[in-house]
Amino acid sequence: MFNYRLRHVPGTRLGKVDALSRVNQDASEGGGELPVEEVLLPSEVFIQAIQNLEPINTDIKQCILACKTKDSIANHRLRLALQHTSSTEKCTPPNWDIQDNLLVFRGQVYIPKDTKLQQDLIKEAHDSPTTGHPGCYKTQEILQRTYWWPTLARDVNDYVTGCATCQENKVITHRNSPDLMPISTEHHLPFQSIAMEFIMDLPQSNGFDSCLVVTDHDCAKAMVFIPCNKTVTASETATLYQNHVFRRFGLPVKAISNRGPQFAS
Incomplete structure (x- = not known):
């Protein structure tokens, strides 16, 4: 075993350290500086050069x-x-x-x-x-x-x-969306299968700023537009449907909505 001690020496005092780390074949014949690194392959074989656009024809x-x-x-x-x-x-x-x-x-x-x-x-x-x-x-x-x-x-x-x-050809990295399922048409009377949606924040007219849209999904494809206000509640929505749709077409068999507070409450 050897007893040795590590001691820091400033670089300015290490005048001979380069000579110990150099390999003989790397040195120039005159004993001067090491040769500059050179790339032996021509630049045309590199992919970056190949991808460059050709000179302007x-x-x-x-x-x-x-x-x-x-x-x-x-x-x-x-x-x-x-x-x-x-x-x-x-x-x-x-x-x-x-x-x-x-x-x-x-x-x-x-x-x-x-x-x-x-x-x-x-x-x-x-x-x-x-x-x-x-x-x-x-x-x-x-x-x-x-x-x-x-x-x-x-x-x-x-x-x-x-x-x-x-x-x-490129791989899709985002999550795929599920297939859209069409709404089946099983009824032959109008407004037996309906969809309800609110259109909010419309320009105010006659004291109303919103609209309840009731759409028939089966035979008629008709729509009923019912004026209302943005603050409409679930009970008020039921009253609107009763006064404008139920009295003409009766109760629906199927009702489709976005399950908003006016429908889920």
Whole structure:
């Protein structure tokens, strides 16, 4: 066994410690600094590089140039960029520039206000086999590597949430809703199977601010609208039904409600 003691030594006094931790083959021939780490594989084989949008082809460039003349925002920013004037808006020369006849905002090509052109670019970023139908944030990130327009995030969200391929193939993570069960039609007389519901907080008329709706679910599909007030009680609901429905159609066989206080009390 060895008796040893651990003692802290400030780093400024450890002048020879690096020599003990270095491996001989890592050192340069001249005995200088260690070589800088280098990646031997080309950048093209990495998935992040593969997912980047291809360089702007001639067709897309021509579409951007054609739509730019119809976009007031593009014309305004282009004028400011050419004049190199300052502005209180985010359109000063550090943000806006002109590269290859294209208007560039913070290094991203500005896409004029053209729905078809913007949808085509979103489709290219989302539906490409190398991207695999990513979600909203990833699709937006892929687009913003090259392009930008003011409503890009909203347009990407609308496109991705409406993508039929994503809806058909991606796993549903939320809880499934139960199947809706239709109400059976067994009676052949009106208002034998009824549904009752209150419509509250209506504009006041003749002293009333609500309405009790009684619907026939069987043969007639008719409805009776009974004016009332929001403070109506269970006993008052029964009186309303007696005066407006019972005296004409009698008692129902089935009554459906939302089990509110006016029905459950």
